[in-house]
Amino acid sequence: MSCELESAVESALGQVQNPSLGTDVYKAGLVHDLTVADGNVTVALDTTAVDPSMARGVADAVVSAVGGVDGVDEVRVRQVTPQSPAGGGHPGTGSPGHHGTAPAHGHGANTAHDHTEESVEGTDAFEGIERVIAVASAKGGVGKSTVAVQLACALAADHAVGIFDADLYGPNVPTLLDVEGPVRAGTDDRPRPVETGGVEVMSTGLMNDSQPLAWRGSVAHDAVTDLAETTAWTDRDTLVLDLPPGTGDVPLSVLQETSVDGVLFVTTPFQSSVADTRRSVELFADEGVPVLGTVLNMASHTCPECGDEHPLFAGGTDDLDVPVLAELPFTDDVQETAVPGETPDPFAELAERVTERLAEAGHIDVPDDAVDVRGLDSEARYDAVADGFASVASGDPFHLVSDRDPTPVREYLGELAGVDDPVLAFQPFEVEKWGSETWVLRTRRP
Numbered sequence: 001m002s003c004e005l006e007s008a009v010e011s012a013l014g015q016v017q018n019p020s021l022g023t024d025v026y027k028a029g030l031v032h033d034l035t036v037a038d039g040n041v042t043v044a045l046d047t048t049a050v051d052p053s054m055a056r057g058v059a060d061a062v063v064s065a066v067g068g069v070d071g072v073d074e075v076r077v078r079q080v081t082p083q084s085p086a087g088g089g090h091p092g093t094g095s096p097g098h099h100g101t102a103p104a105h106g107h108g109a110n111t112a113h114d115h116t117e118e119s120v121e122g123t124d125a126f127e128g129i130e131r132v133i134a135v136a137s138a139k140g141g142v143g144k145s146t147v148a149v150q151l152a153c154a155l156a157a158d159h160a161v162g163i164f165d166a167d168l169y170g171p172n173v174p175t176l177l178d179v180e181g182p183v184r185a186g187t188d189d190r191p192r193p194v195e196t197g198g199v200e201v202m203s204t205g206l207m208n209d210s211q212p213l214a215w216r217g218s219v220a221h222d223a224v225t226d227l228a229e230t231t232a233w234t235d236r237d238t239l240v241l242d243l244p245p246g247t248g249d250v251p252l253s254v255l256q257e258t259s260v261d262g263v264l265f266v267t268t269p270f271q272s273s274v275a276d277t278r279r280s281v282e283l284f285a286d287e288g289v290p291v292l293g294t295v296l297n298m299a300s301h302t303c304p305e306c307g308d309e310h311p312l313f314a315g316g317t318d319d320l321d322v323p324v325l326a327e328l329p330f331t332d333d334v335q336e337t338a339v340p341g342e343t344p345d346p347f348a349e350l351a352e353r354v355t356e357r358l359a360e361a362g363h364i365d366v367p368d369d370a371v372d373v374r375g376l377d378s379e380a381r382y383d384a385v386a387d388g389f390a391s392v393a394s395g396d397p398f399h400l401v402s403d404r405d406p407t408p409v410r411e412y413l414g415e416l417a418g419v420d421d422p423v424l425a426f427q428p429f430e431v432e433k434w435g436s437e438t439w440v441l442r443t444r445r446p
């Protein structure tokens with residue numbers, strides 16, 4: 001460990017203001033632990049005392065400030081609570097409470113600088129996987145895991161599919177697919193998924209009691225994102241993510257910290273379930289996660305005697321603002337073990353609808369004058385941002401479309417605007433993720 005680097009990092013942390021407490025994050029005691037090793041910096045940050053609306057901004061500012069220190073290659077911010085162990089991540093990996101890329105100091109359209117955005121990388125749990133589809137539900141027991149597993153099996157007919165069970169407390173994906181652990185680690189110490197019929201499966205339900213789950217002591221969302229990040233998938237193009245039910249901390253942080261292209265909600269048509277789903281859909285949409293649609297599960301039952309179809313729940317779906325992609329009957333087929341590539345009809349159709357909706361979600365709703373830096377190299381990105389920003393008057397909106405998390409660009413915008421504290425100056429500063437490679441930033445020129 002280099003002492004110079006460590007003290008440079010500390011002094012960068014001293015520059016990050018905590019707007020709630022009116023002092024820097026270091027003095028405010030928010031930094032619980034700091035590890036600097038070969039250019040990799042991990043900051044254990046407790047933002048529980050910070051106004052929740054600003055906590056994310058503080059974490060972003062830490063990534064930005066530390067990422068700007070010469071010699072820093074990667075910055076991770078691990079969110080900790082006063083009770084959680086600062087170093088409670090998976091051994092050797094660290095758990096990514098928040099991560100991000102950060103630009104270096106002094107970058108500018110005309111500045112030749114080696115330390116560009118590309119040289120400072122965060123880790124993305126599902127990096128390299130073309131499309132990640134999350135399956136969520138407002139309530140438990142509505143068939144979310146069943147739909148997730150059947151969807152994965154249907155997509156496996158044409159794709160290399162993985163399924164990740166993010167339900168720490170009720171992991172039932174292994175049971176539905178009839179697979180067992182234990183999970184084995186490769187030479188790189190990363191857990192290998194278990195495979196069935198070409199589908200790769202990872203779940204805490206595959207771990208047996210004797211396996212040293214260091215992350216058991218960690219907060220739940222860290223445990224899940226940690227496992228997501230370390231799992232050694234093999235060349236998957238599609239990943240189905242079975243979220244825990246509800247809209248608590250765990251599903252939300254999993255969505256925030258992974259590259260999810262779209263979420264599918266599962267509900268029964270029962271009135272209160274639909275009403276809860278509507279609220280959950282709004283919440284997820286507020287988080288910037290594209291909601292693909294809903295599945296109405298156990299909608300009807302076909303009488304084996306007379307062959308007539310009977311609705312199972314009273315109520316409708318008028319309340320839902322998102323399309324219903326499938327109505328699934330209550331059938332015994334669904335209760336049988338799911339087999340990759342051999343899926344009951346309604347799920348094959350659902351897979352097609354989901355694929356269509358994913359393509360539609362690629363459409364981005366931004367004004368024509370938004371600056372689009374997707375696909376540009378580092379220098380061209382800075383040029384495009386500088387040009388676009390120059391044409392924006394003080395108080396007017398500025399929109400940026402990027403193929404990576406644009407949060408660190410705030411520092412650069414701050415330089416362009418000549419403000420001392422970009423976190424305070426750029427309000428609002430909203431980053432919305434539209435897909436695994438599309439982010440939209442909405443802010444105003446101070």
Ligand SMILES: Nc1ncnc2c1ncn2[C@@H]1O[C@H](COP(=O)(O)OP(=O)(O)OP(=O)(O)O)[C@@H](O)[C@H]1O
Nearest residue numbers: 140141142143144145146170298329330331334335
């Ligand atoms: N369409 C269906 N027809 C018949 N049985 C179904 C159907 N959908 C789900 N089930 C059954 O309902 C039970 C609950 O399903 P599942 O475990 O998928 O729900 P869940 O929403 O994931 O629950 P939780 O998240 O609370 O664990 C399972 O026994 C499953 O086989």
